[in-house]
Amino acid sequence: MLLYVHIPFCSGKCLYCDFYSIVANSTIIDSYIDGLEREAQLVREKYFDSTEITLETIYIGGGTPTMLTDSQLGRIMRIIDSNFRTYKLKEFSCEVNPESVSADKLAVLQSSGLNRISIGAQTFDDALLKVIGRRHSSAQIQRAYELAHKFTDNINLDLIFGLPYQTIDNLKTDLHRVAETLSAAHLACYELTFSEGTKLTEMLNHSHIPTPDEDLLVEMHRYVHRFLTANGYEHYEISNYAKPTRQCLHNLRYWENAEYIGLGASAAGYINGVRYKNCSDVDQYCRKLSDNILSIESSETLSKKSRAGETAMLALRTSAGIDREKFKNQTGYDPFLLFANQIEKFRNTHLLEIDERTIKLTPEGFLLSNEILREFLL
Ligand code: SF4
Incomplete structure (x- = not known):
C-alpha cells in the first residue's frame, strides 16, 4: 500500500498556486496533527478492519512539510509507525522548501526511513522567483540541495518554465544548473499553469504581466526534453525526468493506478476500489476528526469500465x-x-x-x- 500525507501549511502564497494551503500558527498545526492521528486510526478501522497495513512507499507533500518543527515532524513519524507496518518500505519521500528545510528536520525524517527528498526550487533566477511570489532565493536552493545531499543522493528538484518574462536562455541556465552542476537524480519540469482564482492569473487578465508566447512554450518543452535526455535523464512521464533507477516509485505506482491511502485536509485516496477526497478546510478537518468522523467530502466507486479508462489514461x-x-x-x-x-x-x-x-x-x-x-x- 502507498501512503500520502498532506501538510497544507505554507509561509505565504505563491502567486501561481491553486493548491489548498494556509498560513497557520503552531497551535493549529498541533491540532492538525491530532487530526492526522485520528484519521489514520479511522481509515484502518473503516477500510482494513484494523488489520495490519504494510507500506511500500510514503510520500509527505504539501503545502510545505518543512513548515513543521522537528518535534511536529517527529509526531507524524510516530503516527505512521504506530498505524502502519514499514518493514517493507521501499521509498520514503518528503517535499521540502529551501527556506524552511533544516538538518534537524531531515534527521527526524531519516530516522523513520526517509530516502528521497524533493526540493521546490522552481527556478534559480532571483528576479523570476520574485515574479512568482516564491519566498526563497537561488542561494537558498543551493544550500538546501547541499544539505539534502548529506542525507541522500536521491534528490528531486521541481522546476517551472513558461514563467512571465522568462526567456529560453533563462530556462537553459536553470537546466544546466540542475543537470550539469548539481547532477540531481530527478527533475520534475512543469509548464506554468494559469489557474483561475490565482493572483498571477488576475495579473495576466489585467495585462500586468505579458501573455504567454505559445511558440516559446513549445520551444521550451522541446528544449527541456532534448537537453535532459541528452544528459542522461529518462523522460519517463509527461513532466518527469530521472537518472537510471531514480524514478519516483510512489508516483510510478500511482500511474499504475495502484491503491493508496491519503491522509490530511484536501488529500485524496483510493482504497478498495473507492476514490475519496477529504475536505479542503483545516478547521473543518480538525473538527470532524475530533468527533471521530472522517472528513471525506466526496467519494466514488468507479465501474469496471471507468476504472479501465482511468488505468489507460494514467499509463x-x-x-x-x-x-x-x-x-x-x-x-x-x-x-x-x-x-x-x-x-x-x-x-x-x-x-x-x-x-x-x-x-x-x-x-x-x-x-x-x-x-x-x-x-x-x-
Ligand atoms: S509553497 Fe507550494 S503549496 Fe505553498 S503556496 Fe507555494 S506552490 Fe502553493
Missing part, C-alpha cells in the same frame, strides 16, 4: 505506456479492443506509438497529452 502519462498483457491482467479488458476507436484516430499521427504489445505517447504526444488522454477516459 499513457508514462513512457512505458499501456502494456497489453499487464492491462488485461489488471482490468480484464484487451486495450486494443477497448480503445479501437482511439487507436484508429491516432494511428497515422506522430503522437502515439503503437505496436502489437504497447500503446504509448511519443515525445510530441507528451506535448499534447491533455487532449490525447481525455480521449481514453471512458
